[in-house]
Amino acid sequence: MNENAPGLETRALKTPPFLLLAVLLFWGWQSGLLLAGAVMGVLLESARFVKARWELSDADLRRILTFCTVLLLATAVYAFTSNEEGGSLSGLIHGPAAARNATLTSVRASSAFFRWLPLTLFLFMAAQAFGAREKIPWTAISFFSYRRAQRERKSGHLPPPGGGLNISYPYFIVCLFSAGVHPNNGGTSYFWGQCLLTVWALWPFRSRRYGIAVWAGTLAAVFVLGYFGQSGIGVLERVIENYNPQWFARFLRQRTDPMQATTAIGRIGKLEMSGRIVIRLWTDNHTPPPEYLREASYRTYYSPRQSWYAGTPRSDFANLSSETNQTTWVLLPGKTNIASVNIAGYLNGWSQELGIPEGLLPLPTGSGRLENLNAVSLKANSEGAVLADGPGLVIFDARYGPGATIDSPPDTSTNLLDLTVPTNEAPALEQVISTMHLAGRDEAQTLRNVSGFFRNHFTYSVWLGPDQLATTNETPLARFLLTSRRGHCEYFATATVLLLRELNIPARYAVGYAVHEQSGRGYVVRERDAHAWCLVWDADTRTWENFDTTPASWVADEAKRASVWQRLSDLRSWIGYQIAKFRWGQTNLRQYILWALVPMLALLLYQIIFRRGRRQRRKGGGKTAAAVFWPGLDSEFYLLERKLAARGVPRQPGEPLSAWLTRALDEPALKDLRGPLLELLRLHYRYRFDPRGLSAPERETLTREVKARLDTLSQVAGPR
Template sequence: MKTASPHRTTPPLLLGASLLFWGIQVGLLPLACVMAILLELSHPVRFRWAFSKKDFNRISDLCALLFVGIFAWLLMVHRSVFIIFTTMMWLPAVLFPLVFCQTYNTEPQIDIRSISLFLRKQKEGPQSGTPFAVNLNFPYFALCILSASFAFNKNSGFYIGFMALSAGALLAVRPARFSPISWAILFILACYGGYAGHVGLNRLQLYLEARGLEWFYDMEREDADPYRNITALGYIGHLKRSDRIFFRVRPRTGVQVPLLLREAVYDQYSSSNWYAIHSDFERIAPEAPEMVWPLGKASAPAAGIEVAAHLRSGQGMLKLPGGTFQVSGLPLLNLSRSRLGAIRVKEGPGLIRYTARFGHEVLSPPPSENDLLVPKAERAAIDQIVSELKLETGPPEKRLETLANFFEQNFTYSLDLNSGNTLTPLAHFLLKYRSGHCEYFATATVLLLRAAGIPARYVTGFSAHEFSLSGSWIVVRERHAHAWAMACVNGVWQDVDNTVSTWRETEDEAAPSWQLLSDLWSWLAFRFSQWQWRQDAGDFSGYVPWLLIPLLAIVVRKLWRTKRIKPVRRAESSPAPVRRYGSDSEFYQVVEKLNRMGHVRNPGEPLSDWISGIGRSAEGRRLTASLRPILMLHYRYRFDPEGVTPRERRVLQEKVRAWLIRSEKRDEAGDAPQS
């Protein structure tokens, strides 16, 4: 009988406290509570399992599969460097099955060869067990603290918890020759020095990152121009767009749908492409501690939306209404704005959710001479339309209305691209073909307004208009990408979207039949991302601990069925039954004797069926009449988790010996043994 080792490698509650600390930091407290309770129950609970080396092989393989599965899933959902941080935060949960089995094992240590793929193939020698024995408690304790450090929480609570846990761990191994007072003084000095060094290194890192990013960006900008919008003007063929859901929008009060969400603004046009020249990005400082990012002067009445979008490699452009004056809820380190009002994110998580408050007036810098330029290549066609519509005279509002009616009544929306042989793509669109997509309408609107003396700019972004099946979110697909103009009328900028009103219906008609299935998959990935980046941790964290219960139930049931569970009896309890696997059962001598007598047992044939088959004949019945009770004892000795008592073990030996003696006498007398 094996008993639990009285030696504890870690003091009680230390592993449980480290797991709770990890759960608080990474937002998985319910899961951490379940894990901590399971480990700390090992102190009052006396029973243990006898795990073999092969068992630990399988458990370590399970942990490896969990790690690979989590990393692969995160890689599919978030193509960002932040998946490394998220994977590190999950390591205590991934390795928990291994620590759990070590805790409830009859031995307090694990042969490291059983959990290492490289050492498993080494041959075991007579003294090979000791050098490879390792206890995982303290490494797991350190892993919990390390994983907690990858959380995005920036507060002093981490360091306080770290010091408290370190004190508990170090007290357990404090040398007796040091007094508690001396030890406490040295520990406090070490904590103070560590905290000072931590703060200093953190500030140095932030300084070097800020300066390094600026230097790198300046050098990169000399070699490449990141401020160009390449349009599809002049292309021939059919413009295909993906139905993939790009991001989601939840409208708040005062929001009218469809809603235009701006992503970038351009002010110079050349050779069918738009550019934003001299539009460096400047960093925006948030209003601490609420993490509110002011973008302009507040206006009333104000409306609001909530946007949930993925960031590729932790960076991207914010999707905002033109009149956005405030953004909140962004857990970001770097938010910057271009000269024309585009907002860029850097160093963000894989999924961001932010709230934008906006008014009716579009916020953008005052107009410049660039906002009135018309390229010479387009001047002839533009002047012809301006003259026909008489856009140079009249109130600005009236001229905007005239231009909108001109496009709505004389043009159609089409993704089939065409181009003239002698005219520019834009001139062919205005004078001949009069059918195209949003980039044609937006470019023509900007240049016509400029020729009419109204400053205008080219805007790209998305149109949010398709509600999800739940009705609470607006799904914005990649094919909802849109382009429009913004015009300065009486000193105030406003959006001007002259794409014919049927464009949304035309885009929706091209949706494939399997769109519902792809939307369902996108929704599942979105909900997982919400939980993974703790945007809605309260909605999901309560269910996480339940995922561990089926896994533990399967492991325990499997071990019980394979007869490896060994309950430990207290010393004052009654004598425990002998617990053996039964491979040395004397009944196998009976099996060998029957085989020699010609009653050969087929491979894998149950003993009870085999003996029943022998007893079908008259001679066989006399031969096996006394074997039934012996077989029952053998089964209990071989398979029953409780085993047999020493007295029953002696009964089995005596009955087998008696049967063999009778069998020998039968062979000598030519008759079967009697029971």
């Protein structure tokens, strides 16, 4: 440390007094880290009053920057993969509760990276504030400048005295930016705060050519423009969001809406579904996987639109409760589940109210319990759709078994929702039932008849040619039943549901996926495995049973159309899955990375703190060894130099002794030593640089005087 340069403290911080404190307080207030902001601000501003300065070499600055960079990396890894509330570091200790917190905060956590910027970069800023240099050299900041300087040095050139950067204003901008990244604080306090701070920061740079009124007016205009600009962006965003469905809706469906399923019935063209893997399953001990994974079921068919509706309002969804570990969700209390399957699926929707991903869970029929599910909330409706809010990728164990399902029993009210048939479809259905003698003695026989009817007279087809097109007085479904007799699963499922209802058997239309493709130790479900089938009410067991009349050939038909690039796209899909797992905190990798960064940070910190001393010692040792051939190097004056340097003022390589001595003796306690030591230096210089040298008595005087001064020095109080 040195105190010799007056005005140095004013140059290290270029910002006006207390601006950094203000911006850090503002940042702390906006991001809920007020205490940290206050402490950092006071520390930085204290550099104006503390005269002591660290003399940091380029290597020291580089180390500090590396430390900050690694810290930045750590927060990036943490923030972008985190499930926890951004403000806490509790996520480092992994526990079920922390894992359960899932993704309510995932989005906020990624903003934590930006919110923590002032914290992560603080050390670097402190190096600027308390360092002896006005600017941080480019060679310490930029790797490329450093490399260039190294190259020049290697080729025998002295590096050019390059400029540098005073980072106090950049740091101010970073703080201001970070203060703006705060979760859902709808107020305008940030806007006004940043206006004020910007005015403060720009005040010293205002042009003296114009009056203050012009300056203030211009700034005000900029702020007004900025205000309307940002609110305009908000409007634009809402407009785009409104267009969203039209932009991104796929031909059939990408995600299942629990309220409504628009079928492709009656449309012509080819049904083309991709081979993208959407769900992965693993079962225990080679037990077969569930045949179907249902996402939702529907009750009401609205014929003119060929759409199925849930038949219940959205408010029908009831929250499910989780057990104390917060990752186990009970769908059916008391149910014995004999099988278990591990399912990994994506939540493709977006919850507007929570601001996190949302989606229907694909569940095996008769699921009673979901385990290890990191969801924020889970809701189910009376049609058996389970809506989850949580991370974009959910991996959980579904326990299921035959018997009860979460679906409500058939509607027995006057509406008879599970038995209603649209009136315009009724004639065709009546005709089929009567001509084909589908009505059996009991329910079981009726089901066999219906199943046989479809098996014997219908074919599966995804090509819907013009012959499928219904004329004005027949519905697409009637044409399918009576004339064309080919179609895809939606035709079969819809027709079956309506036929059964016409036969007075309660039925529902179910959508989801069929599971049939084995891959490695588990199973994969592709987008083209999306399927629709029928749920039939078994009055004896009082349960809903899957009833699928689509010809079994559909699986092969679909698989035939698999692309030759399937393996490649599977690989891509697998990589995407691994990334999603990492992104949504479903893996321990994050912990490994973070814990791997901790020793690295510790090492860097150790280097910053302790390497300085070692480097100086090494240099001190080399000096005496290198230049033995010059006379007078045995002067005892060097003992004095070492002693003084140990008090915290080392001599720079290019600094002559007299200048250094003046600097080192600046300490009030050493004031009295100045005269005698400068006398002694003269003697030392004569010994070193006068070709005549010293006479024997003078040489003795030098030795004696140095000894005396060394003793005086030891008595003076230790270094500051």
